[in-house]
Amino acid sequence: MKSAITSTTNAMTSPPVNAASLSLGEQLQSLYHLVRSLTDHIVEPLSVEDCGVQSMDDASPIRWHLAHTTWFFETFILRSQADYQEFNPHFGFLFNSYYHSIGKQYPRSRRGLISRPGLSQVREYRQHVDQEILTRLQREDFAIAAEPLLRVGIHHEQQHQELMLTDLKHMLSCNPMWPVYRDDPFDACNAPASTTPTSDEWIEIAEGVYPIGHDGNGFAFDNESPRHPTYLPNASLSSMLVTNGEYLEFMQAGGYERPEHWLSMGWATTQQQHWDSPLYWLRHNGEWHQFTLAGLVPVELAWPVTHLSYFEADAFARWKGRRLPTEFEWEAACDQVASTATTPLDQEPFADVLFEQDKCIHPTRSPDGLMGTVWQWTSSSYAGYPGYRPAAGAVGEYNGKFMCNQSVLRGGSVATSSTHIRSTYRNFFPPEARWQFSGIRLAK
Amino acid sequence: MKSAITSTTNAMTSPPVNAASLSLGEQLQSLYHLVRSLTDHIVEPLSVEDCGVQSMDDASPIRWHLAHTTWFFETFILRSQADYQEFNPHFGFLFNSYYHSIGKQYPRSRRGLISRPGLSQVREYRQHVDQEILTRLQREDFAIAAEPLLRVGIHHEQQHQELMLTDLKHMLSCNPMWPVYRDDPFDACNAPASTTPTSDEWIEIAEGVYPIGHDGNGFAFDNESPRHPTYLPNASLSSMLVTNGEYLEFMQAGGYERPEHWLSMGWATTQQQHWDSPLYWLRHNGEWHQFTLAGLVPVELAWPVTHLSYFEADAFARWKGRRLPTEFEWEAACDQVASTATTPLDQEPFADVLFEQDKCIHPTRSPDGLMGTVWQWTSSSYAGYPGYRPAAGAVGEYNGKFMCNQSVLRGGSVATSSTHIRSTYRNFFPPEARWQFSGIRLAK
C-alpha cells in the first residue's frame, strides 16, 4: 500500500521517471489507479457500519462517497461511450450529488437511510468502472478525448478523500466511546511537536497590482480563472498559524461570552449552538481535550488550532487586534514566499504524505510556507473572478453555482493530498462550517 | 430454524409436553432460548448495513434493538448479581432506551449515528448475556427469583421483534429500489386471498357492566390491571377488518380532500404531511401499489387495509357513518366471540406462524375472531385503569409514563407473535403513527 501512495505523489506533480516513453493513456492509467488506491487506503480501517452513517446533513456516508466518485467517472466519461453498459440503472439517481442537468437526485439529507447497495456491491461498482476506464485508456484516441474530464474526476476524487476524512471524523465524534480511526499514529500524534513555534514573523506584501488566479499550466478548477490583475494595499501575513495555546487565551479572556468580538451572525450562531470552544474540544477530567482521528487527546498548546468556523476565526482576529487576510493577499504572499520555502509540498504534512509515514491526520505544526496543515479562512467571499465562465455542460455545475454565502479558505490541510493543492486553489465553506481542518493565519 | 420457531409457539402458550418433569429453570431456559432465536431469525436476511440505519426518530436501527433487548436482561436481571461482570461499561448509556431511574440515555434520535459497537460485537454481547442467563437458570433459586423480570424481558423482546419488522420496513421503504426483505413469500403474498371477504356481520354486545382487564392468570403487563367493572352501552363490532377496496372507495370519494370527515388535528396533519393514501401506497404505472416486506406489489382490494394513522381510521369510520370501537367494547366483544372462534391464535397469521410457514409478513385476510392480522385503532385514549399503579422500580417506567396523547390499539398484527397477544393486551401509539401494521374494525 505504502509504495502506491508514494507513487501517487510523484505521478501528479512531476512526470514519471521515464515519462517520455509512456503514452498519455499509460500516464492516465497510472494516475487514475494511484488516486483510486488512496481511497481504498482511507477506507481500509473502517467497518461496514462505519461506512454507512451520515452524521449530519453536511456530511455523507463513506459508502456514498465511494459510489459517488465512481458515478462521476461513469457519468462524465463512460456514459457517452456507445458500447458502455451502465452498472445499475438506479445509481444515476442515487449517487448524483447535485447535477441538475444530469437528472434528479436522491435527497442529500437522506443519504444515510439507504442501506443498499451495501459496501460490497459498491466495491463491485468501483471495480466495474475502474476496469472500464483502465481498459479503454489503452486506446490512445480515448485517452486524448477523455483526458480533460478524467483529470477533473481524479481531482474530484481527491476532494472527496478529504471529505471522507472529515466526515468520518465527525461521525466517530458522535460516539461517546471516542473510537479511534487509526491507532498506531496515536503516539506520533501526541508526541511533543517536533518544531517549537518560533517567534512570529510577518510576510510583507507591497501595495500594487498583482496577477491573481491560475496561469493555465497544469490542472486547475474553473473557479481559479481567469487570471486577472488585482490591486492590493500594503499588507502583512503571519508566517505562523494560530496555535491552540493562543486560541485558549482568547477563550480564557471570555472570547465566547463577549459579543463585541463577533460578527452579528457569528454571535447569534454561538448562542444558538452553545459554542464555547473549537469543534471536537471538550473538558475531560477538568482538562481540555480534543477528539482526533487517533482518539481523544489532551489539547497540545503548540499545535495549530483547527476545526474553527469563519465566525470564530474572525472573532479571534478582532480580539487580537488583527484581521484575516483576503484571498488575494494570501495568494500574492504565497507566490512571494514560494521561492524561499525550504520544504516542497510533497514533504509537508499533507494527507498522502502522512499516510505514507503512518502518521496521524492531525495538524501538529505550522508549514514552512503558507500552504498546508490547516485550511486558512480568508475574509473573502467566494465569487467568480472577473470574466469567470463556468465550464460548458453538466460539469459547469461543479463550482459556479455555489458562489453565495461562502467564505474562501486557502492552503490545504492535513486531509488534503499534496498533489491536489496549489497557491491558486480556492476552497469554500459557509461561515458556520467547522468540521473541516480549518484554522487561522492572521494578517495586519 | 423452523422447528425452533414452532416450539416457541408451544412453549409460551401451553406447558411443554412433559412439563411436569421440567424444573422452572428448565422451562425458562427453553422459553428464553426460543424467543431469542426468533430474533435471530428476523435478522437473518439482513445485511450489516440494513442493521445500522435509523430511518426516522420513531424507529431504531436493528442493531440497536439487538443490543437494547440484551441490555434489558443485563440491567434488570444480571446487574444485581454480585458475581456478574458487565460486558461493556458504555453500553448502559448507549442502550438504555428511556429508563431515567437507571441513568442517562444516548439521545433517541441519534441512534443511527453510532457505528460502533458493530453487528458482530453486538452479537457477542447477546451471546455473553445469553450464556449468563442460561447458566444461572440452572440454579433453581435464581430461576425463582428472576422469573418475574425474566418474563417481562421475554415479552419485551417480543415487542421489539415487532418493532424490528416495522422499523426495517420503514427503512427499506426509503430506498427507491424497493428492496425485498424476504423474497420467497412474494408469491404467497401476492396470491389471491384464500378467503373472499364474506358479507359483513356484526358482533353484538349488550348494555351492561363488564369486567375489563387482565384476570391474573398468566403473564400481563401492568397496564392491563386492575381488572375493573365498566359500564358499556349496546354496541356492535364488525366481524371483518376494513379492506383495501373499501378504503379505496373512501379515497375516490375525496376522503383526503374533505375536511368534514376529519378530526381537526387529523386534517392539519394530512395537509402538512401531504397524505393522500395509506403509508407505503404509491401510484406506479398508473396503478396503486403498496410496498411490502416482499417488495412492491399491486394493491389487492380484498386484503385488509393497513398502515393507517388513527386520524385516517377515524375519518374513514365517520365517512362510512360508523365509528371506531372503544377499547372496552373491543375487549368485551373479543371475550364474547373467543369461545366460538374456530382458529386458535397459534394458527392465525401472527408473525411466528407466518415465519414458520415461510409466508410474507403482510395482512391478507381477516382473522376468524377479533385478534390478529392488523392492530385495530380504538377510540380510547391510553390511560391507567382505576387503581392502576406502575410496577415498583425502574421497570415501572415501562408503561405508565406514556399515558398521554396516545390511542389504544387492540388485537395484534402479522408482526406480533401469537404467544405475545391476548384479549386484554393494550398497544398504544400517537394518533399520527402509521408505520405499525394498523388497520380498522368498525363499530356502530
Place this chain on the structure above:
Amino acid sequence: MKSAITSTTNAMTSPPVNAASLSLGEQLQSLYHLVRSLTDHIVEPLSVEDCGVQSMDDASPIRWHLAHTTWFFETFILRSQADYQEFNPHFGFLFNSYYHSIGKQYPRSRRGLISRPGLSQVREYRQHVDQEILTRLQREDFAIAAEPLLRVGIHHEQQHQELMLTDLKHMLSCNPMWPVYRDDPFDACNAPASTTPTSDEWIEIAEGVYPIGHDGNGFAFDNESPRHPTYLPNASLSSMLVTNGEYLEFMQAGGYERPEHWLSMGWATTQQQHWDSPLYWLRHNGEWHQFTLAGLVPVELAWPVTHLSYFEADAFARWKGRRLPTEFEWEAACDQVASTATTPLDQEPFADVLFEQDKCIHPTRSPDGLMGTVWQWTSSSYAGYPGYRPAAGAVGEYNGKFMCNQSVLRGGSVATSSTHIRSTYRNFFPPEARWQFSGIRLAK
C-alpha cells in the same frame, strides 16, 4: 356598567323578575344585550394597541375576538335571513375561526398581522349585527326559530370572554414593563386571603354506576350529551384546591428536576421549554412573584396555584402520592356536594361576579363547592360520550372535531362567567397549555 353585569347574572340563571310578562323575543333581547355588554366591559381598559396583538399561536388579538363573536351571530343566524345585508364581504373569510363547512379561513397564526379592519370598524360591525339581531327579535317567529343558535352564540361569546382575559394576560406578560390591566383591584387582590385554607377534607364517592352528562334542562353543549351510566370505583376528591404554598414545596423538593414524577411527554416538555415554575412566575429581587392582571405581585402562599399545564398538575399529584380525578369522578362528586354548598355560583369568584365587585380576575381562595376559581385538570382525555353525535350543520364543528390529544378540565375559573358554567361542563386543552386559569384538585 355595573348594573348591567348584575342583571346578566340573573338573566341567564333564573327567569327575570316578571318573566311571565316577557315574550321569548324580549327575554332573548335582554340576554343578548347583557352578554354583549360584558364583552365591552372587558375591553374597556384596553388601548387600541392592546387589542391588536397576537402574542402566540394559541391566542388571538382582542380585536379578532370582538369580530369573530359577531361573525358567529351573523353567520349562523343572520345570513339565512333573505333580507339581511352582509356587513363586509371579506369578514366571512377573515373572522371564520375553523368552520370548514362555512368556507376557507384566514390562517390562525397570522391573526395579529391584520391591522384592518381597525378597532372602530370592528365596533361598527358589532353595532350593525347587534341592531340586526335585536330588531329582528321583536318578531316572535324569528325569536322562536333563532333561539337555539342564538343561545349557542351567547355561550360562544362567553367562552371568548374568558379567552379574551387569558389572551390579554399572556400578551401583557410579554412586556417587560408588566402592564396592569385593571389597576384598582390590585389591593383587593394582594390583600390576605379572606379565608385561610382549612384543613383538607375529602369528598367521598362510593363505587357504583352514576349518570354522567347533561340532563337536558337548560342550555348545554353537544359534548355534554348523551347522559349515560358510568361505573365508578370508590374515590375521594379533595375539598380544597392545591395552593401556591403546596406547589412551592414541590418545586423546592426538586419537582422540576426529577424525571420520575413526570409523564414522558411532560418531562420532555419541561426540558425543551425550560419550565421551572408555573407560567407567569418569576424571581424578582430574590423572591417568587407572579404576573397577574393587576400587575406583578409576590406569590401568596395561601392562594390556589394556577397557570399549570396538565403535565405539571399530573407530576405534582404523583409527587404528592395522589392522583388527578377522572372527569366522571369529578362530576359525580360535584353533584353530590351541590346540595350542601353554602355559596350559590353567582356569588362565587367567577368573572362576572368579580367585575361587578371591581375585584381582580385572579384566584385567591378555594370555592365552597367544586366549581369555580380555577379550572381543574382531570385525568380524562376529551372524547365523545357513548352515542355522541355532533350537532347537524356547520355548528357541528364546534366541539367534536377537537376530540384528540386534549385533556378535560372541569369547574370554571375566575375568568368564566357564573352563568356559563355547570357541573356537566367540559372544557379541554392540550396537556401543555398553561395560559388558562388552570389548577389542581387532588383525588385519591
Place this chain on the structure above:
Amino acid sequence: MKSAITSTTNAMTSPPVNAASLSLGEQLQSLYHLVRSLTDHIVEPLSVEDCGVQSMDDASPIRWHLAHTTWFFETFILRSQADYQEFNPHFGFLFNSYYHSIGKQYPRSRRGLISRPGLSQVREYRQHVDQEILTRLQREDFAIAAEPLLRVGIHHEQQHQELMLTDLKHMLSCNPMWPVYRDDPFDACNAPASTTPTSDEWIEIAEGVYPIGHDGNGFAFDNESPRHPTYLPNASLSSMLVTNGEYLEFMQAGGYERPEHWLSMGWATTQQQHWDSPLYWLRHNGEWHQFTLAGLVPVELAWPVTHLSYFEADAFARWKGRRLPTEFEWEAACDQVASTATTPLDQEPFADVLFEQDKCIHPTRSPDGLMGTVWQWTSSSYAGYPGYRPAAGAVGEYNGKFMCNQSVLRGGSVATSSTHIRSTYRNFFPPEARWQFSGIRLAK
C-alpha cells in the same frame, strides 16, 4: 407639510439660502426638524393598528421605528449630557435594536408583541427628545460636539424611513383586502409610464485602477471608507433597469422551473418558498397584478421590476446571458455618468420628491443616471474596504458586524430620500431578501 419636505431636500444637499448667516446649531436644528417631519408625514395615513404590527422577523412595527430612531438620539447624544433626564428607564431595553455595548435588547422577533408604550406615548417620547435636542442646539458648543453623531442619527432616521415604507408595505400585503396606504396617487401610479423605455444603451468603463469609496466631502457611513484604488476590467453597464416585461419573459420561459439558471442556494430557496414571481405579484382574474402602496394594480410591463431577491436578479441575468455588476463597476460607472445626467437627484423619483409631488412610492421609470428608482443588486458580497475600521464606541456596531452573507445593493430606491443617497452608498441585504424596492441593472 409639503413645504417642509421640500425644504428638507434642500437642507441636506446644499446650504440653505442664507446659510452664511446661520450658525451651525441653527443649521442642524433645521435639518433635524425637517427629517423628523418627514417621518411624521410617512406615518400620517396610518391607523394606530397599522403602527403596531410586525409582519415578519425582518420587519418592525412602525411604532417601534418611531421609538427606536428617537432612542438613537437619546442614547448617542442626550444620555451623555449630565443634566438630561431619561424619558423612561425601560426604553433603553425596549428600543435598542442591536447595540450590545449599550446593553441587552428586547428580542427582535417579538417587537410586535409589545402593545405599550402605545402610539401616543411614543409620540410624547419623540417630542420630548426633539425638544431636548432642539433646545440644546441653541448652544453652539453643544452643536459642535454633537454634530458628528447628530448627522449619523439623522441619516439613521432616513434609513428607517425607508424601512418604514417597506415594512408597512409588507404588513399591508398580509391583508387579503389589499389596503391602500395612500389613495390619491393610485391614478398617477397606474397611468402609462411617462417615458417609454428607449432602446437599451451600455455605459462603458475602461479597464484600469479606479478610486472606490467616499472622498470625505460631506457625510458618509464608515463602510464607505477608506477610499482605495481598485483594479477594474473592461465592463459595460446597462443604462436601463430591467422592466416587468423583460422579467415576465423570463418567467414565461420557465425561469422559476429550471435549476440551471440559479445559484444552488437560490434554487433551494425558490423550492422551499414556492416562489414563482416577484414578491407582491399575484394572478388576479387570470392576469398578473402587483400589490403596491396604492393597492393592487395590473403589472405594467414598462415599469422597472422590483421586489426581487439577489437570487432572482442573478438567475435573470444568467438566463439573459448577462451578469450583475460588481459594486465597484457600479460606482465607477456612476461617477462616469454623473456629469452627463440631465436630472439632479432631488428631481429623480426618490421618496421625498415623490411625497412632495403627492405621487405613489412605486418605481415607474428608469432614472436618467444610475442612482434611484430601485436598489440594484450587485454581485459583490458586503465586506470591509481595505483598511476599514468601524467607528469607535457603540456606533461602531452600526455597520461592520453585518459584513457576512449579505449582498451589496447600490443606487437607492423610490423609498429612499434623495438627500440620503450618493454614489458611494452601500446598502446590503441577505440574498433572499425581497421586501425592499430591489431590482436589476445588467452588466456585461
